[in-house]
Amino acid sequence: MAKVALITGISGQDGLILAERLIRNGYVVHGTSRHCSTSLVQKVRNFLIQQHSTEEIDQQLRLIESSLLNAEAAKKLIDEVAPDEIYHLAGQSRVGRSFEIPVETFEANTQSTLNLLEAVRKSTSDHKPRFLLAGSAEIFGGSDEALLSETSRYAPRSPYAASKLSAQMLVETYRESYKLFACTAILFNHESLLRTPEFVTGKIAQGVARIALGLDQKLVLGNLNIGRDWGDASDTVEAMRLILSASHPEDFVVATGTWRSLTDFLDAAFRVVGLNWHDYVETSSEFLRPVDTPRLVGDASKLRSKLGWKPRSEFTEMVEQMVRHYLQVERGTASIE
Ligand code: GDP
8 A cells, every 4th residue: 555644844845855756656645734725736736747647646645734733633634644654844944034933933843843743642543653853953053063963962043943953852752752753854954946035045046047137236145154064955855755764763964064155155156157256246234143053064974874875966066956947937937846
């Protein structure tokens, strides 16, 4: 019988990529979203139709409108879907925005996790589902360690980071107290063609495209003095699958181990269209955060050695693909989903 997966937050970058991968592997995928509007359903189907037939999508995909903030609704969802695997990706994923909406961020990221874990714990099914939380490297935001691993000191620096750390601690508590197969994938930044301009990489890719097409004269950013371990979302999603199919439930850092500055990203992105970023980039305090995370680089040795994970994509190539995609989006020949 086909395996059943539940993906919360299916319409986000990782949800879409994961859904595609699971459908390709024969799964029946149930995806949740807070609002299953016609445009959202269309967005998910449009993305999947690039790789799968309408028939496959009809047979292997179900979209469900569900609020994970309601404990009873979460319980009903788990009982009705009876998944083999749960990928909890839903949440408020913007660090900067979490300073403006801390309560909503905590509810979306932490309360939802607790409701799902409780639903799994109370489930009377013979085979309790395996549970994966999309965690975040931001839990190490204030750390001064050069390479961050599963044993690094937690130092959250935003409501977002605190909410993700609390969610991760709940996963650990439920794993240890109730022997659930529950894990956190501690995700470092990861990008794709689906990255929206709310994140700096999407904003740069869009900005470069608009400047190259003569639609904008400049690109205004916030703090340029930062660096990240920017991986590829496709590699990240593969890590999630490996973590849930391991023999034991454990938390894993998912990172490339390579640090790039924001100016490296700018350099690579502007080079795609033959321009120099110094001529176009300005900064404004409008995009600064009350506290920022200057540097995040992960050490995924545990994931590599225990589960054989190997990121495939290369930084410059990924940046180039993002810029080329935004050139199409801005010309109106492609959409961001
Ligand atoms: P995050 O790592 O999850 O917070 O992902 P973001 O892409 O939102 O931000 C990455 C880094 O880029 C942060 O340190 C931001 O302060 C910095 N940054 C600089 N300018 C901007 C900007 O205009 N927008 C965003 N989103 N981030 C910016």
